[in-house]
Amino acid sequence: DQQVKQNSPSLSVQEGRISILNCDYTNSMFDYFLWYKKYPAEGPTFLISISSIKDKNEDGRFTVFLNKSAKHLSLHIVPSQPGDSAVYFCAATGAGSYQLTFGKGTKLSVIP
Amino acid sequence: DSGVTQTPKHLITATGQRVTLRCSPRSGDLSVYWYQQSLDQGLQFLIQYYNGEERAKGNILERFSAQQFPDLHSELNLSSLELGDSALYFCASSGSPPGGTGELFFGEGSRLTVL
Numbered sequence: 001d002q003q004v005k006q007n008s009p010s011l012s013v014q015e016g017r018i019s020i021l022n023c024d025y026t027n028s029m030f031d032y033f034l035w036y037k038k039y040p041a042e043g044p045t046f047l048i049s050i051s052s053i054k055d056k057n058e059d060g061r062f063t064v065f066l067n068k069s070a071k072h073l074s075l076h077i078v079p080s081q082p083g084d085s086a087v088y089f090c091a092a093t094g095a096g097s098y099q100l101t102f103g104k105g106t107k108l109s110v111i112p
Numbered sequence: 113d114s115g116v117t118q119t120p121k122h123l124i125t126a127t128g129q130r131v132t133l134r135c136s137p138r139s140g141d142l143s144v145y146w147y148q149q150s151l152d153q154g155l156q157f158l159i160q161y162y163n164g165e166e167r168a169k170g171n172i173l174e175r176f177s178a179q180q181f182p183d184l185h186s187e188l189n190l191s192s193l194e195l196g197d198s199a200l201y202f203c204a205s206s207g208s209p210p211g212g213t214g215e216l217f218f219g220e221g222s223r224l225t226v227l
Contacts, residue, residue, distance in 0.1 A: 043114060043202055043218030089154060099168050102154040
């Protein structure tokens, strides 16, 4: 039972355009959501997060949107840069736990 | 550099063998997590330790065990290895106490190949 789903294994975007990565979850107990970025041969690194009491969180070029009723969140990267090319994992947690449930990841390729 | 150190980076062994993966968390972090990433899979939570005590367990096989030592480093022991155990094993740490922002700091992973 996959509680966090990233249905797009890969995404290609032109440099300078917007990248939109999507994530759906099924567990209504999740109340905190995170995005991690992973480069090859490195561990995942934290990118941005959002609490369930918010519907948007912005950090520079990165914005995460949360639609609780649809159990859906998305990560927007504007403008996309070649250095953003990586695998992006959506993760969720709840009830004050650090135990994260991850999606399978979306590989983003930003084409110069 | 996340500050989390994992050894070894690569390990090749045979079925039926036993291996130990080691993790040193960030300085000051009391929680250590182990995750497994198999081919085309997301990171699967295995187990969490907090200040030496087991705090949460995920889908960890009975053939696997872990512990966290007084100096806070952790070891993940994998025994009676099978081909399907080939994966990337990540260790992560976080600040105390549990229940904060959920941000984990990951090591670079240990790639285990079982032949």
